[in-house]
Amino acid sequence: MRRPSLLCALPCLLLPACAPAGTTVVRPADTATAGAKGVGDPLFPAMGNGGYQVEHYGLSLTYEPKDGGITATAEIGARTDRALSSFSLDFHGLQVDGATIDGTPATVARTGDALRLTPAKELAADTAFTAVVTYHGAPETLTDPDGSQEGWLKTPDGAVALGEPNGSMAWFPGNHHPSDKAAYDLTVSVPEGMTAVSNGELSKQQTANGRTSFTWHTAEPMASYLATVAIGSFTLDRTAAGTVPQTVAIHTAQAQRAADVPSWVAAVTDWGARLFGPYPFSSTGATIGSGPSIDYALETQTRPYFNHAPDEISLVHEIAHQWFGDSVTPGSWQDMWLNEGFATYAEWLWQEQHAGPTAADTFAEYYALPKTDDLWSFPPAKPPSAEDVSGDPVYYRGAMTLHRLRETVGDATFSTILRTWTTDHRHGNVRTTDFTDLCTKVAGKDLAPLFQKWLYTSGKPTTP
Ligand code: TRP
Ligand code: ZN
Numbered sequence: 001m002r003r004p005s006l007l008c009a010l011p012c013l014l015l016p017a018c019a020p021a022g023t024t025v026v027r028p029a030d031t032a033t034a035g036a037k038g039v040g041d042p043l044f045p046a047m048g049n050g051g052y053q054v055e056h057y058g059l060s061l062t063y064e065p066k067d068g069g070i071t072a073t074a075e076i077g078a079r080t081d082r083a084l085s086s087f088s089l090d091f092h093g094l095q096v097d098g099a100t101i102d103g104t105p106a107t108v109a110r111t112g113d114a115l116r117l118t119p120a121k122e123l124a125a126d127t128a129f130t131a132v133v134t135y136h137g138a139p140e141t142l143t144d145p146d147g148s149q150e151g152w153l154k155t156p157d158g159a160v161a162l163g164e165p166n167g168s169m170a171w172f173p174g175n176h177h178p179s180d181k182a183a184y185d186l187t188v189s190v191p192e193g194m195t196a197v198s199n200g201e202l203s204k205q206q207t208a209n210g211r212t213s214f215t216w217h218t219a220e221p222m223a224s225y226l227a228t229v230a231i232g233s234f235t236l237d238r239t240a241a242g243t244v245p246q247t248v249a250i251h252t253a254q255a256q257r258a259a260d261v262p263s264w265v266a267a268v269t270d271w272g273a274r275l276f277g278p279y280p281f282s283s284t285g286a287t288i289g290s291g292p293s294i295d296y297a298l299e300t301q302t303r304p305y306f307n308h309a310p311d312e313i314s315l316v317h318e319i320a321h322q323w324f325g326d327s328v329t330p331g332s333w334q335d336m337w338l339n340e341g342f343a344t345y346a347e348w349l350w351q352e353q354h355a356g357p358t359a360a361d362t363f364a365e366y367y368a369l370p371k372t373d374d375l376w377s378f379p380p381a382k383p384p385s386a387e388d389v390s391g392d393p394v395y396y397r398g399a400m401t402l403h404r405l406r407e408t409v410g411d412a413t414f415s416t417i418l419r420t421w422t423t424d425h426r427h428g429n430v431r432t433t434d435f436t437d438l439c440t441k442v443a444g445k446d447l448a449p450l451f452q453k454w455l456y457t458s459g460k461p462t463t464p
Contacts (some may be wrong), residue, residue, distance in 0.1 A: 006012060031066050032122035034396020035087030037114050039177050043132025043333045043386045046113065047166055049088040054078045054183055055128075059172050059226075063196070063231055064187040067314040068154060070094075074172045077182075083173040086118040090166070091173035092151070094137040101131050117172050137169045145386035148296060155291050158194065158232030162298050162305060163225040164331060165389065174224050177397075178332045180427050181221035188229055195234040197226060197249040197287050199301045202236070206413045213458040218301065219236045221427045223329050228300035230287050242266030243273070245283045250304065251290040257309035258288045264312055268319045268350075275349065276320070277419040280327035280426055286315065299343070301326045313347050320346030323422045331429035337432060337455070339379040364464070366396050370459040381432045381455035401454035404464065408450055409443040417442050 035051025058075035065181070094112045099106045099117050107118040115133070123129055129239045139152030139161070150167030153160050161171050169176050180229070185203070186372035192210050205326045218227075230249065237248040237261045269284040278342070285303040297306045297314055299321030306314065324346070325339035348359040352354035357365075369375050374391070380398040383389050406414040417439055425434065453461050 007303055030083050030125055032124075033084040033432050035084050035277055037088045037116075039179060041177060041332055041334075043383065043389060044165060044177070047090060047333075048180060049090065049114075049175050049459075051082060051084045051087050051176070052078045052080050052129075053180050053182075054265075055170065055173045057174060057182055057184045057186075057227075059184065059186045060189075061171075061229070062188070063159070063194075065191060065194070069136065069138045069139060071173070072134070072172070074133045074135070074174070076131045076133070076174065077128065078175075079128050079129065080123050080125055084123040084423065085120075086116055086246060088132070089115045089117065089131075089134075089173040090169040090176040091115040091357050092135075092142065092169040094135045094141045094171075097134040097136060098459055099131065100131045102129050105290075106131070110317055113171070113373040127190060133173050135173070137157035142167050147295055147387075148390075150214070153290060153294065155230075155232055157407070158230070159188075159289075160230040160287075160289055160291075160305065161228055161231075162294070162300070162309075163296055165225055165386075168227055172227075175320050177382040178223040178225060178329050178333070180357065181223050181427070181429070182226060182331060183217060184218040184222055186218075186227075186229065187213050187215040189230065190231055193233075194231060195249070197228075197234055197303065199231040199303055201245075201283050203245065220327075222299075222301045222326070226299065226301040226326055228287070228298070228303065228305055230305065233287070234287070237262045237265075240266070242270045242284070244269050244279050244281075247285040247303065249285070249287040251288055253290040254288045261286055261288060261309060261315070265319065268312075268316050271350070272319055272323060272346070272355075275346075275415070275418070276323045280323060280422070284319070285320070286310070286318070299325055299339075313350065316350045317343045317347050324371045327427055328422055328425040329429050331431055333386070334383060335381065335430070336383065337394045337398035337401070337434050338432065338435060340390070340395040341380060341402060344395045344399035345402040345447045348403070359403050359406070366400055367464055369460075376460040379454075379456050379458055399408075399452065401451070404450060404454055405439060405447070408447065409439070409445075413443050416421070 004464045036046050039048035051459050056077035061070045061072045099108050101119040104120045109116045138344045141149050141153050142151035144150050150162050151170030172280035186198045189211050190196050192212050196214040198216035200216050203217040204215035234249040242262050250258045271306050281300050281302045286304045287303050289307045291307040297318050299318045304318030320343045330338050348362045352358045378384050380393045442449050
């Protein structure tokens, strides 16, 4: 289901398993060692963990509106990359009540946001295991490196969990790096009358003793930053107006303003499928909240989250992410332009095809910005720090790169490139060089100068 680990594309200092062929590895491969803390992401060194890959998260949360707390169990089905004496999970705040590995109690140690589990018996290489962590408490809101809020956010009548780049550790322990994607089943129990919304399809809904539990199933691999839960007064709209099954969760306070959203979701999903290739997931949709004062939307898988009814263009951006970011996922946070540059260019294409400015007009508007503008503060494929992964160059200069590519190779080849990209890397992880190599191959010409100029060179290019 998943492509092989991309960890080897990242610096391998902490990962003896990644030593290139021919290098002398001192330890025999079957000697169990502690799994690394961090996967070596240059911008987020603490995120993710070495030694294993998660295949499935089974999360079960009981939400208590009185104090906003949760009581939860995370069942993590994973596979070792190598023999492990212990391993880490990323986890923030909440109180851990216990942990088992394959049914046997494990030793728990916490340092900062690392939760280290030591099994009673070492785990062999290339072996499936199940870790279960039980925990409770009031999940926290985190401030991410660019200053915006993520993690667990309170809303007027509930909460919403948003995890880009590292907020998911505020509500469940996991391998919180986009290079480790997994399937999910999430059950949330709420007082009867409230609704809990998550990714994928609602597979079960049950009311007993004044509480309702909602179970959501995500079969396709999902990066943990795309996992979400929204709790409150929502209605689930399943008007299937397009070719992909859809569920739009609309907060009752937004019912009027969001009236058009279900038909837009259908139209935009089908538009994307025509342009980018088959829609990558078994359902589409959106969640329209009423609330927390965040100033962004998030492309939570299959069901992008908006804190109020979106306009059409924001919907285009977040639904385009389902191909670019959610299905084809960067293996490193440095490569965020593969998400944001593409989703932004999707907006330009939508406008061009719907009586708006042409992509060339939009490109020209950005290119006209003075060289002192933030747009030119760093090259899109080389964000210098964690806070820059959501910076202007990642979005707009990333989109400009795609526009220059399109002008250079022509519309037909550009379209083939996009469709080959989403097909070859469907549900996988990628790096920028995967994209530039693919472009060169499909176009049959040397595009290195174009990418060098637009993706890697500091400052405003002197010519478009
Ligand atoms: N991905 C969001 C969007 O579609 C924006 C965003 C929120 C973001 N948090 C982030 C981007 C962290 C990069 C890093 O626009
Ligand atoms: Zn985006």
